[in-house]
Structure formats: C-alpha cells, structure tokens
Amino acid sequence: MNGLGSIGFGHMLQGFNSALRCIPVWLVYLVGTVPAFLYFWLGISNQLGPNPISDLEHLLGTLALQLLIAGLCITPLRQFANLNLIKFRRAIGLLAFFYVFLHLLVWLVLDVGQTSQIIKDIIKRPYITIGMLSFLGMVPLVITSNNISVRRLGSKWRVLHRITYAVCLLGGLHFVMLRKGFQLEPLIYLSLVVVLIILRVNWKRVRQGLSGNTA
C-alpha cells in the first residue's frame, strides 16, 4: 500500500512539475501585481476601515514578507518534496521587492509625509531602521536579478544573493518589533524565516555527512 501510494504520489508530482513548466513566468508577474491594485482600490473606495493608511501599510508589508518566505521555500521544496518551482523564484523575489517598495512608499507619502520626520524616524526608531536596512539589502539583489548579471557575476552571484537571508530576517524582525507586546502573528512569520534559513544551512551538511557515512 505504501509503495503504491508513493508511486502514485511520485506520478502526481511529476505531472504537477510538468504542469508548472507550462505556466509562463509572465503570468506570475501579472497575477502577482493584482493585490497591489486591489489594495489601493480598497483604500481609495473607503473599504479598508477607519484607519486605511495603517491597513494598507500592513497589507503591503505582510504580502512582501509572505513573498520573501515563499522565495525561501523554493529550494527546500525541491530538495525535500521534489517540487520544482525554481523557474518562478526570480519573479517571486522581484514581486517581494515591489511590495516592500510600495509599503515604504505608503509610509513615506501617506503615513508620515514630512521629510524631517521621516529622517528622524529612520534614525531614531530601531524597527524602522531595521526595515530600511532590509529594503536597502534588496536593492543589489534586484539590480542583479537578470540573466546578464547572473552570467557576469558567475559564482559571486550566489554569494551576493545570500543577502536574501539577512533581508528576510530583518523583515521578520521589523514586523515583531512594531507590534505592541509579543504578538503571535509576527512571531509566526519570524519563526518561519528562521526555520527556512536553518533548513538551507544545515541540509547540505547533513547530506554530506550521511553520504560520507554510507561510503
């Protein structure tokens, strides 16, 4: 039964993987930008409740974090579940940046609005400093998210893109720090980030260790 089950699952996975191959990446970009329009439309049409600016910030920020976490999931999914989503990783990463950027923009323009206060906040408020660092960390990643850069940078590209881990950790920390008290929701995000990073770091070593033992 187990054997049959796993064969069935393997088949399903194979079918799933080939189905995924048929999905064009541009579709991910297209679908990925829909929430941005939806959120702004909800805000403008007064459907975000009594504090729409804060809600918009929160919606954009959590979606960015979700996308960052989705990006972190790609490799473990391939390693542990044989699910190949690598084709979409760049799109997911760039969409994450898009939402971080919108999140920042809403904070700058709609929320604070005064340049002097913005600068004060970035320097004085640790959770904002951390959020800004996370954003800045994404900039070189976005600039090098194209085939030319991947080719030019070669092995350096992989090293550079390890900044992703820092970006995700800072993003998760930013969320935990801005809430009153230790709340569950941001802690779930941060622990997901931590678990996924640990998974990335340890897996190779564990595998190497195992293969070393069996050989």
Next chain:
Amino acid sequence: MAYRWSASLKERDVTDEHLFINRRNLLSGLSGVGLSVLMAEPAFSKTLEPNAWEDITEYNNYYEFGTGKEDPAKFAKRLTTKPWSVKIDGLVDRPGFYAFEDILSKMQIEERIYRFRCVEAWSMVVPWNGFELADLLDLAGVQSNARFVAFETLYRPSEMRGQNTRVLDWPYVEGLRMDEAMHPLTMMATGIYGRDIPNQNGAPLRLVVPWKYGFKSIKSIVKITLMERQPPTSWNKANAREYGFYSNVNPEVDHPRWSQASERKLGGGLFAKREPTMKFNGYENEVSMLYKGMNLRKHF
C-alpha cells in the same frame, strides 16, 4: 455630581453642519453676554465631531478578544454581560458587590463628547454616555487614607478567546491616582451615541480618562480597589520602558518606538494628514494642575 463638566459642543450640535456653523456665529455674536463660558476653552471651540458609530465600534484594541483591530467586533458578541456586578473593596466604608443595575439606578447618565487618543498614534472622538467615577466611588465611601484606585477587567477565557494567549498577563489591570480618579473628567461609560455600550467597547461599564492614552481606560470592569500604594498596571508590567503608570497624552514625550507628536484621526480616508497631538489630549486646562511640579518625562 453629574454635569460638573461640559464641552462647548454636544452631539446634537454637530450632526448638522449648517446648524453647527449658525450656532458658532450665534455664540461668537453673543459671547459678551454670558454665553462666553461655553467657549472658554479654545480646544473645545474647534470642531469636535464624533466619529461614526462604525469607526468607534469596529476598530478596537481589546486584546481579551484578539490583537487585531477587527477581532473585538468579531468575537466580543459571545461575552455575557448580564448579570454583572462590580466588587468594590479596599479602603472603602461600604465594600461589597455592586450589581450593575443598582449602580445604574443611582447614577445620572449624561453625555460627554471626548477625544480619544490611542498610544498607537490614532485618535477618534467618542460621544460617551455615563457617569463620573467620583459618583461611583462615593457610593462605596472612600476612606481618607486611600491614595490610589485599582481596576480589574473580567477574566473569563471561555468567552474571551484572547485570554487563552499570553500576550498580556491576565486579567487586565489599571490604576489611577486618587485625584485623577475624582477628577470631573474621569467617567465610567455605559453607552455610546445613546445606545448601550457594545461588548467590544467594554460593556457593560468601562473607565474613560480622556487625557490619558486609551489603554488606561480599562474595559468591562469587575473590580475596583481603593488602596494606599500605587497598583500595578498591565502594559507597564508588560513593558515598563514603553508604558508608564501615568501615560498622559504628551506630544513631547515619544513612545520609544514611535513619535507621539502627531496622530491620525480615524475615518479620514486614505489621504488624511496627521494632526498635531495636544498635551493632555487637549484637556490641559482641566488637568495640568494635577501634575504640577512633576517631571512628565520621568513620570510618563
């Protein structure tokens, strides 16, 4: 001691903008003939328009029902508020359980339109109905050595789902100094817009201290204790660096993580600008003497 305080504006005055403007004109025209007292406080002569019922009842911080702003409106319906009694004990002449109906029958309910400023830098204007805390305390007879009042919210995890998580040390507790508690602005609210106060706003009775950050205005009170020493307060216990015992609204003293210099009034839409926060939330003339000589940076 009802009607010891009145704002220059009542709800009925601001529901119709044209009427409101006419009334302002009338008042300024007559200000020399005795009505000027109504306009004595500049903060009140500005438009103090109450927020919509939806703003007030669907955007709440009441962690007993969850940390999301919509959680209280969603989950507070389950709370049973009948029967309800308040235990008043400590340094009082007549300690005991006071049934909510008995309290109501002895109190004169009046309307108070107050600014409400959350420590999270948003604000609204609420037309409360209720009575002065001083009147309730007089029922129990405060003894002369009482210096503080401690309050406690109901602890009932079966109906208050948020109490199953440890986001705060339950039950929620708050406290006031005796002079703050006896101040005519300090009230116990039992209604909003003339209707019974909804569960998510702290039914059946809650404290309202308009010159302090919202979390001081403890909800669904079951216990009031008069005491000699300063009582512990929930947010101070959770994070003493960020939340002091006094927690007076003060634009000059920032929260460690955000500025308190400005606030966003709820209901203004996506393009509403922040407004400057007023010291003591605009009630400086009424309450600043309570803190004379105190370093408000130290006693935040």
